[in-house]
Amino acid sequence: MSSLSTTHHSPLTTHNHAIIVAGGSGTRMGATIPKQFLLLNGKPVLMHTIEAFHNCKAQPHIILVLNTDFHTYWQQLCADHNFTVPHQLIKGGETRFHSVKNGLDRIPDDINAVVAVQDAVRPLTDKEIIDRSFTYALEHDNAIVAVKSRDSIRQVQNGRSVSLLRDDIYLIQTPQTFRLSQLKKAYEHGYDAKFTDDASVAEQSGMAINLIEGNYKNIKITFPEDIAIAEAILNKKPSA
Numbered sequence: 001m002s003s004l005s006t007t008h009h010s011p012l013t014t015h016n017h018a019i020i021v022a023g024g025s026g027t028r029m030g031a032t033i034p035k036q037f038l039l040l041n042g043k044p045v046l047m048h049t050i051e052a053f054h055n056c057k058a059q060p061h062i063i064l065v066l067n068t069d070f071h072t073y074w075q076q077l078c079a080d081h082n083f084t085v086p087h088q089l090i091k092g093g094e095t096r097f098h099s100v101k102n103g104l105d106r107i108p109d110d111i112n113a114v115v116a117v118q119d120a121v122r123p124l125t126d127k128e129i130i131d132r133s134f135t136y137a138l139e140h141d142n143a144i145v146a147v148k149s150r151d152s153i154r155q156v157q158n159g160r161s162v163s164l165l166r167d168d169i170y171l172i173q174t175p176q177t178f179r180l181s182q183l184k185k186a187y188e189h190g191y192d193a194k195f196t197d198d199a200s201v202a203e204q205s206g207m208a209i210n211l212i213e214g215n216y217k218n219i220k221i222t223f224p225e226d227i228a229i230a231e232a233i234l235n236k237k238p239s240a
């Protein structure tokens with residue numbers, strides 16, 4: 001991981017924000033409710049994710065982006081699970097891009113602020129990694145959590161597959177953390193269907209993207225088997 005950036009400073013600032021995007025419907029999961037509400041060890045996925053941000057040293061102001069059809073459902077879930085972590089609930093958008101944009105629009109301009117964007121459906125994100133992303137972004141404008149590919153990689157070009165250098169391939173996770181002013185500016189450029197994350201939006205606006213080391217356990221809940229995988233990771237006893 002020598003090519004990924006590292007940092008050792010404290011992430012403490014009073015200007016930290018986290019936008020947790022939970023506006024999706026989970027079509028690939030195929031459940032009767034969006035996957036962010038499915039239970040992981042008895043607690044909705046989304047609560048695990050919010051708690052990771054609440055428990056980190058950066059102590060961000062938490063904005064939860066959720067389709068308005070599910071606001072009342074979420075408030076009932078919070079009551080049922082005695083979930084009291086403070087957060088600001090706002091409406092979701094048509095795509096992940098639009099949900100993030102809705103979140104950014106709710107944060108007042110602040111030259112000193114840093115914002116992390118997090119998939120609601122990554123409930124196993126380490127609080128230490130969240131803190132590292134805030135610290136690194138404060139010093140270097142952005143920090144995108146990534147892990148190196150552990151599989152061999154081939155790309156199909158004109159019907160032929162060609163091997164790529166595995167050491168140059170990184171798999172991108174969240175959080176993706178930025179100086180607020182720079183991410184707001186990037187999102188002003190408008191939507192493009194090729195955007196899959198915040199780094200691709202920022203890159204399009206000319207920003208150089210910094211990768212910081214993530215964790216293979218920081219999986220995204222996407223398909224039905226991912227819930228069982230996440231529970232196995234959560235319940236694994238530390239080896240002696």
Ligand SMILES: Nc1ccn([C@@H]2O[C@H](COP(=O)(O)OP(=O)(O)OP(=O)(O)O)[C@@H](O)[C@H]2O)c(=O)n1
Nearest residue numbers: 021022023024025026027028094095096099120
């Ligand atoms: N309109 C949307 C679409 C997605 N997301 C969020 O972006 C994250 C990553 O998206 P993905 O895993 O693709 O979630 P879904 O869109 O719900 O899943 P699918 O693509 O299978 O429908 C999720 O936390 C999802 O809730 C969002 O906030 N608003």
Ligand SMILES: C[C@](O)(CO)[C@H](O)COP(=O)(O)O
Nearest residue numbers: 096119172173174196197220
């Ligand atoms: C943001 C992300 O999780 C980074 O890996 C990913 O791009 C989301 O992709 P999806 O197609 O919306 O699941």
